[in-house]
Amino acid sequence: MNSAEHTHGTHGTNGTGGAGTETEVTVLGLGLMGAALADAMLTGGRRTTVWNRTPGKAEPLTVRGAAEADGIRAAVTASPLVIVCIRDYTAVRDLLDPVADALAGRVLVNLTTGSSEEARVMAEWAAGHGAGYLDGAIMMTPPGIGAPETVIFYGGDEKLFRTHEPVLRLLGGRPTHLGEDTGTASLYDVALLGLMWGTFNSFLHALALVETEGTTATEFLPLATDWLTGVSSFMGLYAQQIDAGEFVATDASLATQLAPVEHLVHESRARGVDTRLPEYTRDLIADALAKGHGLDSYARIIDHFRTAAS
Structure with missing residues (x-):
């Protein structure tokens, strides 16, 4: 024009x-x-x-x-x-x-x-x-x-x-x-980018696992996107718990999640896939259990990041 x-x-x-x-x-x-x-x-x-x-x-x-x-x-x-x-x-x-x-x-x-x-x-x-x-x-x-x-x-x-x-x-x-506050936009930017990179890393780790059985990334994609939709549905509950400071598990307790993460570490090691990402998650959960939070929801893990920041 x-x-x-x-x-x-x-x-x-x-x-x-x-x-x-x-x-x-x-x-x-x-x-x-x-x-x-x-x-x-x-x-x-x-x-x-x-x-x-x-x-x-x-x-x-x-x-x-x-x-x-x-x-x-x-x-x-x-x-x-x-x-x-x-x-x-x-x-x-x-x-x-x-x-x-x-x-x-x-x-x-x-x-x-x-x-x-x-x-x-x-x-x-x-x-x-x-x-x-x-x-x-x-x-x-x-x-x-x-x-x-x-x-x-x-x-x-x-x-x-x-x-x-x-x-x-x-x-x-x-x-x-x-x-x-002029600084808020930059803060939200990096916070959401962190969420993006964390999701990308987990997606790529999952692809590295399933390709050891001959599954292509394209074949696995619909399962991953459907699962991420389900995972996102938990976030509202966790946000409410974090704001309230109350972490009683209504979906799955931290204690019940330790074993599946151990399975992920084992499967990764057995298939020659880098284990550091699932090991980090395992260590987060194990630390929370050691502090007596086994009956809490995964939202309790925010304490780790707050403590590290302080």
């Missing part, structure tokens, strides 16, 4: 022009994710300025109607809403420090991956230069940007988020505000 058909957004305090205006957007960083973000803005009909430190990456976007800025200052000053998605927070500061004065009155949306501490420091830095700030975490790979089911977490001023939510919705149909 021709960008000339759209009206310019206006600069309000911290860039908080009224929701529903055709806000102009700048996207800094055109790696796979940054390019996908810019593409989603173009698809949504927003006048989009792009900039990348390495030249040449903007061409696919300029063909679609994006304007390529000739420098970082020109990129920042082109729009009231500036989205940045690059390597890390240090790179963001290195990029924006020389033009920090240009951020005054604008909104910076940082979708760079980092820690909660880095997000809070970045928010203070932005506020010190008169900019509104939202910190986000993208829970999707680049091909999913713009899809209705894509979730992006945001932390920061809720009014600022609500003002720009129509624009942010173009990046993913489920923009989720987690609260005023």
Whole structure:
């Protein structure tokens, strides 16, 4: 769609022009994710300025109607809403420090991956230069940007988020505000990634086991996905128990789960499959039993992680 058909957004305090205006957007960083973000803005009909430190990456976007800025200052000053998605927070500061004065009155949306501490420091830095700030975490790979089911977490001023939510919705149909703390998005991001990696590791361990009998990954997949649906049904109960601090088993006690895990360790060793993952689970359960929690549910294992953290 021709960008000339759209009206310019206006600069309000911290860039908080009224929701529903055709806000102009700048996207800094055109790696796979940054390019996908810019593409989603173009698809949504927003006048989009792009900039990348390495030249040449903007061409696919300029063909679609994006304007390529000739420098970082020109990129920042082109729009009231500036989205940045690059390597890390240090790179963001290195990029924006020389033009920090240009951020005054604008909104910076940082979708760079980092820690909660880095997000809070970045928010203070932005506020010190008169900019509104939202910190986000993208829970999707680049091909999913713009899809209705894509979730992006945001932390920061809720009014600022609500003002720009129509624009942010173009990046993913489920923009989720987690609260005023700018660090929360990064925290939730790594927590959910940990859940993902743990699931992947267990899935791959299971595949390594069954392939010793000639079962292919594709053949085993329906059984695994059906089982994961069942496993997820336990999570609601465990969440309630953890919040209440009461762990009486209503499904299966820790004592009854030790033997099956031992079987998994034995089966893995016998078939030449790495045993460290099931051994870790066995040791968690054995430790809980030694502390007198044999009649508790698996949710009691949270004590281990809390103790390790403290």
